[in-house]
Amino acid sequence: MLETYTAARTAVALIDNAADARIRISGPDCRRLNEFVSIDLDALHPFHGLVGLVIRADASLVAVVSIFKGSGEFLLFGEAERAEALCAHLTDCLAGHNVQIEDLRKTHGYLSIVGPLAQDVIAEAATEDALGLSFLSFEDNARLGCKLFRAGFTGEYEYRFLASNAEVAELRQRLEAAGQAAGMIAGDPAAFPVMLLEVRSLLHRDIAAGANVLEAGLHWTINFRKQELIAGAVLNELKSSVRRRGIMIELAESGAAQNGDTLSIEGEEVGVISRIVNSPTRNGDIGLAYVDADIGWVGVSFDVISGRRNTIARAIAAPTVLTRSTYTS
Amino acid sequence: MIERLESESNEDTARRMELSDSLKRVLVQRLSLRINPDQITNDAPLFDKGLGLDSVDALELAVAVETEFGVPVTEADVAELQSINRLADFIIKRQLEQGTFNA
Numbered sequence: 001m002l003e004t005y006t007a008a009r010t011a012v013a014l015i016d017n018a019a020d021a022r023i024r025i026s027g028p029d030c031r032r033l034n035e036f037v038s039i040d041l042d043a044l045h046p047f048h049g050l051v052g053l054v055i056r057a058d059a060s061l062v063a064v065v066s067i068f069k070g071s072g073e074f075l076l077f078g079e080a081e082r083a084e085a086l087c088a089h090l091t092d093c094l095a096g097h098n099v100q101i102e103d104l105r106k107t108h109g110y111l112s113i114v115g116p117l118a119q120d121v122i123a124e125a126a127t128e129d130a131l132g133l134s135f136l137s138f139e140d141n142a143r144l145g146c147k148l149f150r151a152g153f154t155g156e157y158e159y160r161f162l163a164s165n166a167e168v169a170e171l172r173q174r175l176e177a178a179g180q181a182a183g184m185i186a187g188d189p190a191a192f193p194v195m196l197l198e199v200r201s202l203l204h205r206d207i208a209a210g211a212n213v214l215e216a217g218l219h220w221t222i223n224f225r226k227q228e229l230i231a232g233a234v235l236n237e238l239k240s241s242v243r244r245r246g247i248m249i250e251l252a253e254s255g256a257a258q259n260g261d262t263l264s265i266e267g268e269e270v271g272v273i274s275r276i277v278n279s280p281t282r283n284g285d286i287g288l289a290y291v292d293a294d295i296g297w298v299g300v301s302f303d304v305i306s307g308r309r310n311t312i313a314r315a316i317a318a319p320t321v322l323t324r325s326t327y328t329s
Numbered sequence: 330m331i332e333r334l335e336s337e338s339n340e341d342t343a344r345r346m347e348l349s350d351s352l353k354r355v356l357v358q359r360l361s362l363r364i365n366p367d368q369i370t371n372d373a374p375l376f377d378k379g380l381g382l383d384s385v386d387a388l389e390l391a392v393a394v395e396t397e398f399g400v401p402v403t404e405a406d407v408a409e410l411q412s413i414n415r416l417a418d419f420i421i422k423r424q425l426e427q428g429t430f431n432a
Contacts, residue, residue: 051378135377153378200372217370220379224368239367248372297342298371298414317414318372 004187005194005280008156009323012115013187014175021063021083022104022162023090026073029097033074036093036230037067038222044069049136049151053213053221054078054086059231059238061213062089063204064221066151068138075147075162077110079203109168111161113175116323117182118157122148125178130159146171153201154192155323194277197288200248200318208246208274208290214238215290216246244271245296248320249313251285251304254278256311263289263302263313270295270302273313281321289313344430348417351397356413359393360386371413379412394420399429 007013025033034041039052049068054076055061063082068075078086087103094101104110113121122130126144133139133150141148145167152158163171176184196203200217207216214235222235229235251257255278263271271291279286291302301314353366362380369380375390376382382390390410391402400423402410410416424430 199374217372219368219370220373225363246372297345298418299342299345317412317418319374319411319415322408322411 001188001190001194002280003185004191007183007185007187008115008154008191008195009281009321010116012113012117012121012179012182012184013191014172014179014184015112015114015187015189015192017110017112017160017189018105019080019083019189020105020110021065021076021078021080021086022108022110023076023087024073024102024104025076025090025094025099026102027097027099029094029099030072030074032094032097032099033067033090035228036090037065038226038229039067040223040226041067041069041074043223046071047138048134049075049138049149051136051153051221053218054089055213055231056089057231057234059212059234061204061207062086064202064218066136068136068149070138077151077160079205082204104162107165109161109163109165109171111163111168111172111175112152112158113179113184114152114154114156114158114187116156117184118159120182121175121179121184122159124181125174144171144174153199154195155199155319155321156195194279197275197277198279198281198286198319198321199323200288200320202246202288206275206288208272211244211246211274211290212238215242215244242293244290245293246274246288246290247296247298247315248318249273249287249289249302250282250316250320251276251287252312252314253309254285256309257285257287257304257306257313258308261307262305263291264305265295265300265302273304279320286316286320287313291315345417345421348420349413352413352416352420355393355397356390360389369413371417373412375411375413398424399427400424
């Protein structure tokens with residue numbers, strides 16, 4: 001995992017995202033998907049995408065997804081752990097409408113190349129024209145025989161490839177050949193959760209039990225101006241009554257704290273740790289915690305009451321690591 | 330021995346809160362964003378997938394930071410300005426170096 005992390009943060013790694021959720025929604029009524037997501041798909045340009053939420057009418061979260069608008073179809077991508085739930089939910093929501101919902105895990109491979117040198121690999125594999133792809137956009141790439149996406153949530157340059165099962169082996173060979181000069185390695189997807197949390201790209205698992213999407217700080221994934229936003233009334237009410245705030249923390253001691261540990265100040269419980277990872281770049285443990293909203297500010301220190309050993313945590317700014325791929329879309 | 334992570338004072342936290350609110354207002358006004366400042370969370374990504382700011386906005390943001398907070402921003406600095414919290418960190422750090430943080 002460390003080898004993949006290092007490659008993805010300093011060079012480039014090829015990752016097989018075989019387990020990730022990927023769903024195609026097509027058919028005459030495919031635009032009805034807009035009724036069940038937090039972003040406005042009608043306002044999305046073709047061959048572009050956004051990060052959004054699939055939520056229920058009570059604003060509870062089904063999955064954090066990236067949604068891309070194609071020609072007469074939408075493509076949704078999300079974390080592996082939510083694949084089944086996402087498929088089932090959308091099937092339920094769109095029942096009775098003239099749509100086809102395909103779970104592409106059965107028919108399509110899903111690869112990505114991630115790292116500062118990913119653009120070099122793409123230029124080699126798919127020609128330099130592919131470098132013109134803006135962030136969160138995609139194209140049908142004839143040379144590679146796949147849909148090529150410029151998308152990623154680790155802070156590094158990343159390209160993703162959706163190819164039919166019949167074509168994915170050849171695609172992988174092309175990418176491996178193109179990545180040789182850059183020293184690309186075949187990476188372990190297990191490195192992604194650490195990289196995602198370092199830049200506060202949240203997954204469903206990061207929403208602590210009882211927390212809502214606004215407490216998690218996911219306002220930016222919701223288009224509050226969208227007409228008939230699902231759970232709009234609930235979300236607007238939640239906006240004005242946030243009791244807890246999700247914050248990034250650094251721990252004074254690695255290995256001391258664990259998921260679910262309590263945060264306190266002067267003996268009073270004020271929050272809980274949702275997830276901790278060890279950050280190789282920061283050389284220590286960082287995490288996501290939910291604390292009382294009025295103290296959820298960078299610079300505040302907390303006592304961590306842990307089953308392992310007590311330690312200290314301090315709220316820090318996200319992203320917790322800086323990368324070179326910012327705003328270069 | 331566990332190294333104590335010093336907490337900011339309540340005064341510093343209050344100033345950070347005020348700075349964060351000001352930054353959100355400046356961002357919305359100077360970049361003509363069609364959202365309310367209270368919809369910008371402190372760790373939300375400003376560029377790419379978050380607010381979707383681009384390189385032109387980055388330049389405007391740099392000018393705004395210099396004008397409103399008296400902190401010059403170089404091209405190299407812009408890469409640090411990825412969220413309201415990161416922006417606040419940057420401004421506080423530079424103001425402390427300049428001796429203008431308490432002003």
